[in-house]
Amino acid sequence: MSRGGQLDILVFNSIGNSGVPSFLDHIGMFGRYSRHRCFYHNFVYQFDPEMDFSKFDAVVFTHNFWLPALSEAQRKAIHDIKALKVLFLQDEFQYLRTFNAIMGEMGINLMFTCAAERDFDQFYPKKLIPSLREVHQNLTGYVTDALMKPGLRARGPRRWDVGYRGRAPIYYMGLLGQHKLRIAEEFTALCEREGFTHNISYQEDDRLSGRHWFDFLRSTRVQLGSPSGTSIVDLDGSLIEAEQKYRAEKPHATFDEVYKKILKPHEGKMKIDTVSPRHFEYAATGATMVMIEGDYGGYLKPDEHYIPVAPDYSNLDAVAAKIRNRKLCREVADRAHAHLIESGDFSAEKFVRDFDTIIERHAKPKMHGDRPDIAAFNAVMTEKFNQVLFFGRMGHAHIRTGEGQRLRRETLKSHVLSHTPVVGPILRQTGGDPLMKLAKGRAALRMASAIPDFRELVAQWARNPEQRALQTILFPEVLKSILLLGLVKAAQSGAAPYGEGFHVRPVLEDDFLALIGEPADPGVPAAGHTVKMAAKDARKIEAAISRGLDGGIRLDLSRRWPIKLFGHSTLFAWSVEDKQAFFRSSSDEYFHLSALSKISRYAPQAAASAVFCALRPASGREVAVLEKAFNLVLPESLKTLSVEARSA
Incomplete structure (x- = not known):
């Protein structure tokens, strides 16, 4: 082994300056x-493909590394590295x-995978990767020192009986992935x-x-979950x-439709079913895990470490009783805590000790040559990449450069904002980036204060006695609906x-x-985008809203921003105040205006008026409000738009 028994390891990742x-x-567990x-x-x-790797004993590539993104020159440079x-x-x-x-092209020697040991040969056959010496199992995260604090x-x-935060799954992750969405829907109905x-x-x-995540976990008795992984592997x-x-042809095709048409023959042939950092976090905070029954890498047992939910959700009554x-x-949570946290078997420190032992068996010892200097290396990284x-x-830290100070200030602002009276509790309960949520919320409130039809939505929400007990939590839904309506109006x-405009029509x-x-159409003036509905069509929409729309009111931008490769929803960027804000649809590629849909059940006229208002171009004071909310400049002609045009 080189230089007094210590190896010099270069850790590549794609995290940039945040995460x-x-x-x-x-x-960071390697450095720690x-x-x-x-x-x-x-x-x-x-x-840089010309980078000097000669001083390193091992080069590690980690964190969601997308291999095809490397250039041919970069791949060759990795191939030529003499280190492990x-x-x-x-x-x-x-x-x-x-x-x-x-x-195989880059000459990878050791592979750490989330697949089960029994599947190593299927996932990483050595005949396709001649340089591969060993394959080892890796989890997506481990128990940190912070999680072990009593x-x-x-x-x-x-505060809450049941909590959950998930993410809409990609269809081609198969049935296993769909539980992330379905468990939320099933248990929302069960809880109500x-x-x-x-x-x-x-x-x-x-x-x-x-x-905020840990505050949320500590405030719930039960947390929902599912295995981390996928039941379909696309070779x-x-x-x-x-x-x-x-x-692309059917943007709103349901998972069931896509599954039957394309995915079903591949279901279960290869899969990854393991634990994730979330399961450790549930156990560490004492939240009882109620989860879809699965393998969990063999690490969790139903009824011992978690309350199992049948994959077809057929046992929900029994789960409710538990x-x-x-x-x-409490007993289930205690056993999970003892197994996952107190035992130390899943600690990051233990994994890195095992990792060290593995690479020591394979790294070639260097008995001569200068060692790389950490301070000098970091200075080069800062100079070249602003790292x-x-x-x-x-642990991790931002150094005191201009960019580092900026990131520190952003973190401090987010912390202060999340503990501000009134606003803070809402942000802590709903989640998301506090600064971005504040910008979006301000933009929505600005529009609500200046546009009467939007303001009426807030008034109707506040007047509804059924919502009064949940005002703090559900008010952001109102602001989100107003923000999306404001986008339509803009x-x-x-x-x-x-450079990505659109116009909207109701169907x-x-x-x-x-x-x-x-x-x-860039050749059509702004006022020309006004939806000129016949009176009978407007009446049909009003009547439909008054009768009640089981599927609610939705915004469909899939024609403007088609789903991209590896995506699972419509995603676009739009200016909100002075920030670039991203908007992501649900996995069905609709933006569900959930608050507007709820308001339509008891105040249909207010909901219909807000929709028609969004479909009209702005004029007068509305122009200034939209310009400030979305940091844009609207055509001068809108400021003198006639009453006749506005009411068309």
Whole structure:
């Protein structure tokens, strides 16, 4: 072994200068716990093929590394590295044989995978990767020192009976992935039926991170979950491409439709079913796990470490009875805590010790030559890539450059905002980036204060006694609906941030009203985007809203921003105040205006008026409000738009 028994390890990743805490913990565990010296390069896709690797004993590629993104020159540079080459992968369910070929091309020596040991040969056959010496199992995250602190586990009463934060799954992850969405829907209905207090969401904007995530876990008795992984593995990209082609023709095809048409023959042939950092976090905070019954890598047993939910959801009545049994829930949570946290078997420190032992068996000792200097290496990274996020024995930190100070200020602002009276509790309960949520909320409130039809939505929401007990939690839904309606109104007024404008027309479907966005014709003036509906068509829409729309009111922008490869929803960027904000639809490619749909049930006229208002171009004071809300400049002609045009 080289230089007094210590190896010099270069850790490549794609995190840049930021990331959610679980990612940072996973990447940083090498620098924190390894016996060896770790050097971090956070911009793997931009590394210089001429980089000098000769001083390193091992090069590790980690964190959702997308191999095909490397250039031919970069791949060759990796091939030519004399040091031990180690690869960690997580998203192993797509283009697997493409990965295998590139691994062989680059000469990867050690592979750490989320697949089960029995499937190593199927996922990483050595005949396709001649350089591969060993394959080892890796989890997507481990138990950190912070998770092992006794004080993290909350005692006493908790605000919510049931909690959950998920993410709409990609269709080609198969039935296993769909549980992330379905469990939220099934348990929302169950909680309302059984009277459980609940805080359940799978919306991207409601995701929680950092201390807000742990505050949320500590405030719930039960957390929902499913295995981390996929029940379909696409070897060559053909399934992904077939799905994308099908959904390009039928953007709102349901999972069931796509599954039967394309995916079903491949279900279960290869799969990854393991534990994730979320399961450790549930156990560490004392939340009882209620989860879809699965393998969980063999690490979790039903009824011992979690309350099992049948994959077909046929046992929900029995699950509800167990949730009511607080003593049983505590016992299950205690056993999970003892197994996952107290045992130390899943700690990041233990994994890195094992990792050190493995690479020591394979790394070639260097008995001569200069050692790389960590301070000098970090200075080069900062100079070339503006890298300010580094990892060491104390964890991750941003160094004190201009960019580092900016990121520190952003973090401090988010913390202060999340603890501000009135606003803070809402942000902590719903989740998402506090600064972005504040910008979106301000923009929506600005429009509500200036546009009477939008203001009436807020008034109707506040007047409804059924919602009064949940005002704090559900008010953001109102603001989100207003923000999306404001986007429609801005688009109808000729706005095109980033050069991507659209206009919208209403279409009544079987059980919902769709506001369908289409690319704006640059040759048509803003006022020309006004939807000139015949009186009878307007009456039909009003009548449908008054009768009730089971499917609610939805915004469809899939024609303007088609789903992209590897995506699972319509995604677009739009200016909100002075920030670039991203908007992501549900996995069915609709933006569900949920609050507007709820308001339509008891105040249909207010809901209809808000829709018609959104479909008209702005004028007068509305122009100034939209310009400020979305940081754009609307055509001057709108400021003198006639009353006749506005009422068309």
